[in-house]
Amino acid sequence: MGLSVLKIISFLNIALFLALMLFSRFDKNRLYIQFVLLSFPFLAINLTPVSDGFVVASYLFIFLFYRNKKTQFTNGKLYTTVVLLLIAMIITGIFVCDLGPGFETYKEFIAVIPVFIFTKVLIEECIHDPDFFYEIIRYMKIIVLFSFVFLFLQLVIGVQFSLAGSIRPNVIINGAFRYTSFLSDPQHYAQYLGVLGLICLIRKDNPTIKEKVFDLTLVGLCLVGIMCSGGRGGLLGLALGMFVVLLFSKTSLKINMIIGVVILYFIIMAFQDSFSMFKRSTDVNDTYEFRYSIWLEAYKMFEDSPLFGIGIGNYPRHVMLHNPNQFWLADNEWQPFDVPESGFLKILSELGATGFILIFFLILFPVIQSAFLFLKTKDFTLLYLVAAILSWLVSFNGTYSFFDSRIKLMIATIVCLMIVYIHFVKTSDENDDEEEELESETQQPLPHVG
Numbered sequence: 238m239g240l241s242v243l244k245i246i247s248f249l250n251i252a253l254f255l256a257l258m259l260f261s262r263f264d265k266n267r268l269y270i271q272f273v274l275l276s277f278p279f280l281a282i283n284l285t286p287v288s289d290g291f292v293v294a295s296y297l298f299i300f301l302f303y304r305n306k307k308t309q310f311t312n313g314k315l316y317t318t319v320v321l322l323l324i325a326m327i328i329t330g331i332f333v334c335d336l337g338p339g340f341e342t343y344k345e346f347i348a349v350i351p352v353f354i355f356t357k358v359l360i361e362e363c364i365h366d367p368d369f370f371y372e373i374i375r376y377m378k379i380i381v382l383f384s385f386v387f388l389f390l391q392l393v394i395g396v397q398f399s400l401a402g403s404i405r406p407n408v409i410i411n412g413a414f415r416y417t418s419f420l421s422d423p424q425h426y427a428q429y430l431g432v433l434g435l436i437c438l439i440r441k442d443n444p445t446i447k448e449k450v451f452d453l454t455l456v457g458l459c460l461v462g463i464m465c466s467g468g469r470g471g472l473l474g475l476a477l478g479m480f481v482v483l484l485f486s487k488t489s490l491k492i493n494m495i496i497g498v499v500i501l502y503f504i505i506m507a508f509q510d511s512f513s514m515f516k517r518s519t520d521v522n523d524t525y526e527f528r529y530s531i532w533l534e535a536y537k538m539f540e541d542s543p544l545f546g547i548g549i550g551n552y553p554r555h556v557m558l559h560n561p562n563q564f565w566l567a568d569n570e571w572q573p574f575d576v577p578e579s580g581f582l583k584i585l586s587e588l589g590a591t592g593f594i595l596i597f598f599l600i601l602f603p604v605i606q607s608a609f610l611f612l613k614t615k616d617f618t619l620l621y622l623v624a625a626i627l628s629w630l631v632s633f634n635g636t637y638s639f640f641d642s643r644i645k646l647m648i649a650t651i652v653c654l655m656i657v658y659i660h661f662v663k664t665s666d667e668n669d670d671e672e673e674e675l676e677s678e679t680q681q682p683l684p685h686v687g
Contacts, residue, residue, distance in 0.1 A: 243402065247282040247290050254294050258302045265302040266358050267369070269294075273355060273646065274376040278383060278419035281643050282400060287344045291642045295351030303354075308364040310660040316599065320353055323595040330545035330588060336554050345550035352645050356653050363657040370657060373650065374439050378455060381433045384418040384426075385458050388465060391416050415467040425641055427468020428632040431475035432647060434459030435625040438482070439618050457497065470632030477631050478624035485611075485620060528578040528635075534560050535577030538586040546589035552576065555586075575640070580633035600626065600648070603655040610662055619662070622655045 254272055261268055273280065273291065280291035288296075327346060331338050363369050391398050396414050401421035408415050408423060415423035437455040440448055463471045483491050538547050538555060547555050556563045556573040563574040576583050585593045604626050611619040629648055638644040 243282045243400065244284075246279055246400075247284045250276055250279045250282075250290050251284060251293055251297075255297070258298070265298075266304060266306065267362050269298045269302070270355070270359055270362055270373075271376070274373065274380065274650070277380045277643055277646070278387070278400065280646070281421070281641050283402075287340075287347055289348075289642055291646065292348055292351050295354045299354050303358070306361045306365055308361045310360060310364050310656065311663050312602075312656075313360075316656070319595055319599055323592065323599075324349070324353075326545065326591050326595060327549050327588065330592065331548050333545055334542060334548035334551060336548055336551045336558075338548070339551065339554055341550035341553065342548055343550075348642060348645075349549075351642075352649050355646065356649050359650065359653045360657055363653070364660065367661060370654060370661075371439075371441055373654060374436065377433060377436055377647075377650070378452070381430075381437060381455055381459070384420075384429070385462060388416055388418040388462055391418065392465075410467075413467070416462075416465045418462065418466075420643065421641060422636075422638075423466040424468045424470060424632070424636040425638045425644055427463045427466040427471025428474065428629060428636060428638050429471075429644065429647060430459040430462045430466070431468075431471035431473075431478070431628045431632055432625045432651070434475050435478045435482070435621050435628055436651065438621045453497065468632070468636075470635045471628075474628035474631035478628035481624045481627060482617075482620060485615075485617075531563060531574070531577045532579055532582055534563070535579065535582040535586045539582075539589065542589055544589045544591055546585070546587045546592060549587050549592075552583065552587055576637040579635060580637035580639070583637040583639075600652055603652055603659060606659050607655050610659060614662060616662065618658060619655075622651060622658065625651050626655075 254276075257268055257272060258265060273294065276290075280294075281289050283289050284293050327349065331342055331346065359373070363373070396404060396408050396416065399417060399421070400419045401417065405417075405422055408417065417423050417426050420426045420429060434456050437452050437459070440452060444452075460472075460475065463475060479494070483494055486494070535552075538552075541547075553573040553575045556575075560574075563577075577586065581593075584596060588596070604623055607619045607623050610616070611623065626648070629651075632638075
């Protein structure tokens with residue numbers, strides 16, 4: 238799709254958002270969450286030089302339409318404190334780093350705040366109405382299904398049918414096409430499917446056979462989509478997540494899952510010539526040596542600025558000045574690398590140890606809580622959420638995907654769902670304890686009188 242068409246799509250998307258906000262009688266906070274999740278594929282199209290659709294919609298919402306709903310949830314004050322510290326740290330890092338602020342710095346910082354706007358409203362809505370939790374899951378499944386429709390159109394029309402402004406160099410390798418669906422990078426799409434393939438397993442209690450078949454079909458399609466994208470990190474992440482789920486599953490589910498994997502394996506092998514995963518002929522050793530050299534240089538950036546890093550969004554500027562080997566040819570122009578082939582090192586080099594610790598505290602603290610709660614309650618919803626984040630962590634190591642606001646949204650949504658579900662479980666346990674205490678008190682014999 239041409240750039241002008243993409244701009245029109247983005248403007249129409251925001252126009253629809255404003256129309257819903259202005260004329261709909263539904264709750265504006267919930268409508269914002271629903272709009273973001275259901276218009277997910279179109280949110281990353283740039284509306285202005287410094288902001289995409291998600292950023293514009295979020296700022297419009299928070300200044301014009303947001304209504305505060307006073308809610309309290311488990312560790313809420315702790316998360317709020319960490320978020321405020323993270324924002325303060327990013328601002329400090331921008332001005333104390335050697336390079337100082339630049340265009341990409343402002344652009345990246347402007348994109349940070351909307352993520353926290355979204356997470357705040359999402360948590361409030363789920364606490365206010367617990368059934369909204371499963372509605373969010375349903376929206377995520379709908380968009381996964383849409384990604385397969387978009388992927389099918391790409392297979393028919395070609396990789397030029399895309400919501401990205403241009404085709405990235407890693408889309409066509411050695412004559413093989415690596416499909417992106419509505420995302421801009423095949424590795425991002427593989428990461429997206431690796432995570433959502435596990436979220437698709439979440440459902441309400443007592444699902445129908447039809448719901449089970451639908452969810453498992455989505456999981457199988459996620460695997461096929463990853464094969465089409467050629468993303469090894471996404472495949473490895475999905476495999477790890479599934480292994481964790483199977484490790485704690487009942488024997489019957491293990492058998493069914495293994496049978497499904499075997500069937501999919503034979504189907505994939507029968508049509509392997511159609512999958513780009515099997516057409517990537519890059520030597521693994523050469524790829525690793527190249528990446529390792531870049532990792533060392535990124536770690537050196539961190540060592541030089543260990544506390545606050547080189548500043549958010551400053552990686553390309555730093556490379557232009559100090560790392561002349563980190564360039565690639567795009568549209569007959571040499572462009573500096575904007576990521577050191579690792580999501581963890583990107584964050585560590587730009588935000589330093591302070592930012593790195595704060596960001597991964599927000600992600601890993603609820604993961605650890607969920608893991609312990611699962612061992613106590615055997616509630617598989619917790620396990621699926623944990624497995625999804627583990628899948629992302631594996632693929633994020635080789636692919637910094639937060640350039641795309643949709644990937645940030647996906648991870649932020651899953652973390653919020655985890656925080657909310659932890660609150661539900663703990664609140665339920667506390668209510669059960671109170672009821673038991675009340676029952677024990679009422680069952681005690683009456684004191685003897687006279």
